[in-house]
Amino acid sequence: MRATVMYGAGDVRVEDVPDPVLREPTDAVVRVLRSCICGSDLWPYWSMPPSERGRPMGHEFLGVVEDTGADVPGLRAGDVVVAPFVWSDGTCDFCREGLQTSCRHGGQWGGDTGGGQGEAVRVPQAPGTLVKLPGGVDEALLPSLLTLSDVLCTGHHAAVKAGVSPRTSVTVIGDGAVGLCAVLAARRLGAEQIVLMGHHKDRTDLGREFGATDVIAERGDEGAEKVRELTGGDGTHTVLECVGTGEAIAMSLGAVRDGGVVSRVGAAQYTEVPMDFGTFLRNITLTGGVAPARAYIEDLLPDVLEGRIQPGRVFDDAIGLEDVPDGYRAMAERAALKVLIRP
């Protein structure tokens, strides 16, 4: 089959690889219907040392079950399934607590499972990992359903961990796909004031359609000051940090109200957070982390299926599998926000 393999920074190739096969009784093989390129795929795209073996890419996908092991009850060939961006057994204590990203028998796509940016994937722990969609899904819904793999659940995780409710004001930092999904999630949870911080007008315009009530283009101290100005000097009850840089975290601490919560889902590219004596006196909470997408898919699915939310609008480009290297380039050059792949 054809699949995307990264061999080093800037070196993404689509090439022939062996078809995935079942190895464990709990495996399934899934033929990919839709996948996409993630902002986090750009990190190795910018920095990966050259590798002879290469790394299969892609951790967001939905597809059709092609084959199942002996111990995969409830799934059979032909089922349409969504895969969250890590796999998990669904039975360990962490999974039962809804923290599937810490599953005791889980792991990440790539390596010997293959990745979503290919024609098919071997899915370990298929009963715990995959979520079956109802039959006869409208093809037009596939982009929105695909966001259940990662970005919608990640934005939702930020909002849930922050405790967003109709009583909380919200700042969302970042107008990337996760930030926009965080706006959607905050609105869905009832937030009435949602301040979106971002400086790409086409994206912040979509953010307004998703529920943002205010947009702030300024960054750093100036950006935080603008949030405080909008909130009588206080800052917002919650800040959903969807970027992951040290600057974004510092700005979050400046934009949050005393007693408030900074919830981070932008993958931390910093090693320290300035949770200093000032934040101590203000009782600021820092929470969040990598999203256990699997915990949220069933909750969010009805709103997606019934069209009440349309997170698939974060995709602003769609390509075939052979064009994936161009898709990486477009995202790296910020010519595209998030690129959908139809293998």
Next chain:
Amino acid sequence: MRATVMYGAGDVRVEDVPDPVLREPTDAVVRVLRSCICGSDLWPYWSMPPSERGRPMGHEFLGVVEDTGADVPGLRAGDVVVAPFVWSDGTCDFCREGLQTSCRHGGQWGGDTGGGQGEAVRVPQAPGTLVKLPGGVDEALLPSLLTLSDVLCTGHHAAVKAGVSPRTSVTVIGDGAVGLCAVLAARRLGAEQIVLMGHHKDRTDLGREFGATDVIAERGDEGAEKVRELTGGDGTHTVLECVGTGEAIAMSLGAVRDGGVVSRVGAAQYTEVPMDFGTFLRNITLTGGVAPARAYIEDLLPDVLEGRIQPGRVFDDAIGLEDVPDGYRAMAERAALKVLIRP
């Protein structure tokens, strides 16, 4: 009257100062029955630059109302009251939310209110600040009631913000008065496994009486490793950080289970917390801060009055007002854990 004034590092004097008088209609004057020296009083004791004017000391006290302004309904001369370690109006949005430490019209003892380590104090915002005790309180209860000013409420704040419950394992970092009160608070909230980290045997022995099930004397990485050993490699669901050093915070992050909460009430003497990519992948929450003691006093009061908890046992020395300089010395030299003052 006589009162304690600090003039610089190591320079604590008890001297004659003017008697406090009402200034605002919401003021009360309270004659101090019991006060104490706080671990945080040692910071200026170690580092305060010389000052000609000096700083009135003491932020924990209980006493008898001597005089009230025109706008202090519900309190009158003779009432016995507890004062939390900051004053607050009780009516602003932060106070109504239970975050009296961020009160819009609040402040700290010292300066022109005077401090608890004196014969009397002017209490601003008396209706919001003071909590009236039932008449005829047994004198033997006064030390435990005094801990409602600060250390018991601070330990309780750590436990509450961490979400301690019968379902959570707990690590308490620090065997000072706050750490011991955190053990008491965690036990009171139903925690069954409470690991106390401290290396002063007399204090950890009291910690065991307060509810600690395990004691770990090791510190740093070794200490965190011991906590993980006690918990099947995982760490505890919650860590109550009652020290405030960078080392203690780092150890907290090493001792907490994936998805868990580090709740800090040790006043932050660091400027950065290593909430890095590893803690992001583990979904660790950092919460806590300076305790809004006022929010908790009514909740905790019945258990103290009825003797179900005896937080006053953290006092291991009691002195008169004239001996306060010796009390500071004893605490600074760690000859005493926490010194009670009877003016």
